[in-house]
Amino acid sequence: MIDPPHRADRLAVRCAGLVKRYGRVTAVDGIDLAICAGECFGLLGPNGAGKTTTIEILEGLMRPDAGDVEVLGARWGVGGDRALRQRLGVQLQETRLNDKLTVRETLALFRSFYAQGRTVDEVLALLELEAKRESLVSKLSGGQRQRLAVGCALVNRPALLFLDEPTTGLDPQSRRQLWDLLKAFRREGGTIVLTTHYMEEAEVLCDRVAIVDHGKVIALSSPDTLIATLGAEHVIEFAVAAGQVAPPPQSLRQLPGVRDARVENGRVALIVEHVHLTLPALLAALDQHRTGLSMLTTHHATLEDVFVSLTGRHLRET
Amino acid sequence: MSQRPLPPLVALTQARVLEFVREPEALFWVFVFPILMALALGIAFRSRGPQLVIVGVVDQAGAPAVVETLRQSRGITVKVVPAERADAALRNGNVELLVVAGDPPTYRYDPARTEGRLARLLVHDALMKAGGRVDLWTPRENTVMVPGSRYIDWLIPGLLGMNIMGTGMWGIGFAVVQARTRKLLKLLLATPMRRSDYLLAQMFGRLTFLALEVVALLAFARIAFGVSSQGSLAAVIVIAVVGAVTFSGLGLLVASRARTVEGVSGLLNVVMMPMWLLSGVFFSAANFPERAQPFIRLLPLTALNEALRGVMLDGTSMVGVSSELGILAAWGIASFGLALAWFRWQ
Secondary structure (H helix, E strand, C coil): CCCCCCCCCCEEEEEEEEEEEECCEEEEEEEEEEEECCCEEEEECCCCCCHHHHHHHHCCCCCCCEEEEEECCECCCCCCHHHHHCCEEEECCCCCCCCCCEHHHHHHHHHCCCCCCCCHHHHHHHHCCHHHCCCEHHHCCHHHHHHHHHHHHHCCCCCEEEEECCCCCCCHHHHHHHHHHHHHHHHCCCEEEEEECCHHHHHHHCCEEEEEECCEEEEEECHHHHHHCCCCCEEEEEEECCCCCCCCHHHHCCCCCEEEEEEECCEEEEEECCHHHHHHHHHHHHHHCCCCEEEEEEEECCHHHHHHHHHCCCCCCC | CCCCCCCHHHHHHHHHHHHHHCCHHHHHHHHHHHHHHHHHHHHHCCCCCCCCEEEEEECCCCHHHHHHHHHHCCCEEEEEECHHHHHHHHHHCCCCEEEECCCCCEEEECCCCHHHHHHHHHHHHHHHHHCCCCCCCCCCCCCCCCCCCCHHHHHHHHHHHHHHHHHHHHHHHHHHHHHHHCCHHHHHHCCCCCHHHHHHHHHHHHHHHHHHHHHHHHHHHHHHHCCCCCCCHHHHHHHHHHHHHHHHHHHHHHCCCCCCHHHHHHHHHHHHHHHHHHCCCCCCHHHCCHHHHHHHHHCHHHHHHHHHHHHHHHCCCCHHHHHHHHHHHHHHHHHHHHHHHHCCCC
């Protein structure tokens, strides 16, 4: 699993054999990670996969039952925690900042904890929240609130930023604004570790992704490489008209350019190299069997397809 | 505006103060409620000058003469009571004593009641004089009004103590548990903030309002009821500060583990209720049995009330209330230490 990639110069986070149990449930079941400085690393998985527990162990907020963690070359609980925290930025899932403080007051409060970092005005500019400077947190939209939460994690110019589901519940525009903020942080050389259950987010932001399921890493690589493990880059999905039967997967796999075929809930998914080669052949085959289509779509293969091919389940369903 | 960051303790205290000022309900409980309480109790138990005792005369032969005699006497209000309602009037406290005319007259009253015995003395004296008794001599009377002897004088320090306890514990308990349920404490833990700074900021935030709170209640008591402190105001302030710090510590301790606002409300009530009753807020703790006294005296609110009354009523110096301050300090230090050790941050 440990796959120190191309830029193996310096590790920002290293952990080995992490285990965390809650009673009988093993939330984290032996996770090893090596995350490079300057990298954006994603933990992708469905709810309850153990992503949050893993990231909170890395953040030093939770002790693992077993395993070893090193963050920016330091260990938790050996007397240097506060010095280490000076160099980290943390955004937690579902934290609600104090409603009764303004944006400026909130940032000033967090800034006061750090020896060095940005001024409040610099952070406001970074967040594009200058107009909301004197607004109470309670008056902010969901997207603005989330940007402020990330802003609180950026006041100290951290070397390493931990984000737990930073865009969950946001509309697409707010999500893109937050991504831009994170890309800017990357350009300055910052390292990001984030959890998400949005494939799109992982594909847009992450250099490497660990797919986590039932407390274990089941795949770890760059999004492109993971998608390439499907053997092809495109997906054709179709469903046949009511009362008709789709051709069996074995016969579909014989079509030109088809790497894999799956049938799920009456819908068929073909993983193909070139849509323009496979599609005419598919239509001809269906025509031959006098089978009508009720639905037909094609898309670029995504991490969702990778997750489905690895687990047989979709990310959003648990 | 300066962009240099504040020291964390100052920034946390400031945040706490702003949060409080922007919470209108909290302002009501801290500033308005104690004043309303003082107003209500002050009016209910106001001094009415020399009290009149109410005496009933049973309506029967010979009654008019007795009524006439008693009407001439000072300090007695006379009622004529029909014979069939006489017992009820005495039982309900409508009259303190019943006179049944006759030779000699009969006095009916409850000797266990102070008012009853007082009525007997006044009635007997008046009837004897009317009957021709001659006093051996008339004393020279020197009546004085002792300052600080009214109920309201006694009540105000108790209300002050109760308010210092209540606002300290509710204010801190709620703020801390709310921050915990919003996962704000956990987020703070992920920063280099010192944990003790957070807890101290809760105390300092509390102290910021204390001066206003104490001044508001004392000024009201002075203007509305003429209550003034016999001892120095500085001593009152010092005691109030020590009390506020102590109860902030207790508030932190009570809130140190609670996960919900409901949970902490229950706990706060359990801790404060006994002190409302036992610590001499509305009535003297001396009403409780002798054997309970050592325990009652060790309660922090008892110590605070005793210290405040010592200074305000008896004009005692700070040195004179040092044992009470010692008890308060011990509670404060112990609870802050335990709170820091037990505090649940996530």
